[in-house]
Amino acid sequence: MWEQIIAYFEMNSERYFLMLGEHIRISLCSLAIAVVIGGLVGVFCAGRYRIQSVAVPVFGTLRIVPSLAVLLLMLPILGTGMIPAVAALALLAIPPVLMNTISGLESVPEAVLETAKGLGMEQSEIWKKVRFPLALPLILTGIKTAAVEIIASATLAAKIGAGGLGDIIFTGIGLFRTELLLIGGLSVAALSVLTGVLFGLLEKAMLRYRNI
Amino acid sequence: MGYAIEFQDVTKTFRGAGRPAADHVDFAADEGEFITILGSSGCGKTTLLKMVNRLYEPDSGKITLFGTDISTMDVVKVRRRIGYVIQQIGLFPHFTVGENIAIVPRLLKWEKEKVDARVEELLELIGLEPEEYKNRYPAQLSGGQQQRVGLARALAADPKILLMDEPFGAIDSITRIKLQDELLGLHRGMEKTVLFVTHDIEEALKMGTRVMIMNEGKIVQFDVPENIIRNPADGFVKSLVESAKAKEQFWERFQ
Numbered sequence: 373m374w375e376q377i378i379a380y381f382e383m384n385s386e387r388y389f390l391m392l393g394e395h396i397r398i399s400l401c402s403l404a405i406a407v408v409i410g411g412l413v414g415v416f417c418a419g420r421y422r423i424q425s426v427a428v429p430v431f432g433t434l435r436i437v438p439s440l441a442v443l444l445l446m447l448p449i450l451g452t453g454m455i456p457a458v459a460a461l462a463l464l465a466i467p468p469v470l471m472n473t474i475s476g477l478e479s480v481p482e483a484v485l486e487t488a489k490g491l492g493m494e495q496s497e498i499w500k501k502v503r504f505p506l507a508l509p510l511i512l513t514g515i516k517t518a519a520v521e522i523i524a525s526a527t528l529a530a531k532i533g534a535g536g537l538g539d540i541i542f543t544g545i546g547l548f549r550t551e552l553l554l555i556g557g558l559s560v561a562a563l564s565v566l567t568g569v570l571f572g573l574l575e576k577a578m579l580r581y582r583n584i
Numbered sequence: 585m586g587y588a589i590e591f592q593d594v595t596k597t598f599r600g601a602g603r604p605a606a607d608h609v610d611f612a613a614d615e616g617e618f619i620t621i622l623g624s625s626g627c628g629k630t631t632l633l634k635m636v637n638r639l640y641e642p643d644s645g646k647i648t649l650f651g652t653d654i655s656t657m658d659v660v661k662v663r664r665r666i667g668y669v670i671q672q673i674g675l676f677p678h679f680t681v682g683e684n685i686a687i688v689p690r691l692l693k694w695e696k697e698k699v700d701a702r703v704e705e706l707l708e709l710i711g712l713e714p715e716e717y718k719n720r721y722p723a724q725l726s727g728g729q730q731q732r733v734g735l736a737r738a739l740a741a742d743p744k745i746l747l748m749d750e751p752f753g754a755i756d757s758i759t760r761i762k763l764q765d766e767l768l769g770l771h772r773g774m775e776k777t778v779l780f781v782t783h784d785i786e787e788a789l790k791m792g793t794r795v796m797i798m799n800e801g802k803i804v805q806f807d808v809p810e811n812i813i814r815n816p817a818d819g820f821v822k823s824l825v826e827s828a829k830a831k832e833q834f835w836e837r838f839q
Contacts (some may be wrong), residue, residue, distance in 0.1 A: 483672035487673075489663070490670075490674075492688065497691075506676075
């Protein structure tokens with residue numbers, strides 16, 4: 373097995389890094405879109421409970437739909453390739469970003485916001501210096517969840533011709549080659565874990581003020 | 585110049601509320617006075633305070649600070665000229681002690697050296713060693729220390745008016761008495777007009793040069809502490825004074 377894996381890398385390292393690159397690119401694009409949409413909708417929904425009661429279930433339902441189903445549903449709409457994959461993955465990643473943006477912004481204590489106002493800060497300054505920085509750790513947790521979910525689900529994007537590490541896995545399944553399954557699977561797993569750790573460190577750095 | 589703070593027939597009713605939170609409130613405070621506002625919860629004392637720095641806007645009536653109608657002034661500018669301390673302290677947890685105190689001076693675009701000097705001066709004033717405490721975060725301070733920093737932050741830009749909303753309400757009684765004495769000492773040394781909201785009659789009588797007693801949105805009595813004790817204006821004030829006396833009798837039983 374070990375030799376087969378080494379042999380694969382000797383023969384196909386260029387192709388491997390190409391697929392790894394594709395995987396990362398698809399993931400990053402989807403994450404960026406999810407962060408922008410989820411973040412903006414979250415900022416809009418925070419404190420507005422009536423809008424939340426509509427928006428949150430809508431995006432929540434999207435989350436229940438299996439990743440593969442969303443990906444395949446994109447086929448008739450957007451065709452094959454990277455664009456439908458990115459769209460589907462972004463859709464899947466919006467809920468965690470949205471929910472955590474809302475809870476992050478709402479977790480900022482009312483007393484802190486009131487003093488900020490009482491001290492004479494402008495609305496924009498309150499957002500920039502108080503509300504957003506205090507909400508950021510929770511928002512980051514949402515982005516981390518979204519990122520890990522995207523990296524895992526991006527494997528399925530190969531099914532609709534978007535490429536990525538899923539290609540190796542599906543080839544492995546098709547040809548019954550365990551080493552390909554291992555290479556693909558472990559790469560995705562490593563990518564997920566790495567992302568999780570990186571975000572974890574970032575969160576910790578940001579919450580330094582809470583527990584020194 | 586006129587009065588430091590003047591309310592002229594100010595009324596405020598919150599949406600959905602049965603009666604006004606402030607009902608035709610009329611009073612004036614001279615510069616340098618320490619006015620305690622006493623009442624049970626929901627009596628309108630906090631509303632009154634928050635109308636001074638325009639966190640709430642009155643429905644009718646006029647509020648003037650040193651003769652200027654605050655509704656004609658820029659709201660942010662009004663607030664920067666007024667110190668504000670609340671019970672929950674509201675320190676920014678992600679700012680250090682020094683940064684918290686420096687908020688208003690920085691908003692006012694003071695030069696860096698001036699801000700730093702002011703922060704050190706205030707930390708010394710509230711009895712926290714600057715070198716040791718300047719770079720700490722609020723989470724590393726005790727409740728009493730946090731409220732001291734809250735006070736320093738309110739005093740940072742040397743405001744003429746200080747609004748305090750039950751500042752010592754959540755602090756243990758030993759520290760509270762210490763903070764009360766410190767605040768009184770500080771007040772003696774500066775020409776500031778203080779509005780101090782409390783629901784503790786002993787605190788109100790101890791701290792105030794004059795005490796304002798509120799009930800159901802109205803000022804029931806506004807007088808020096810001695811007169812409040814000697815000549816309670818009505819049954820409500822009387823019951824308040826008697827509650828304090830009853831407490832005293834409770835302690836006398838043990839002597």
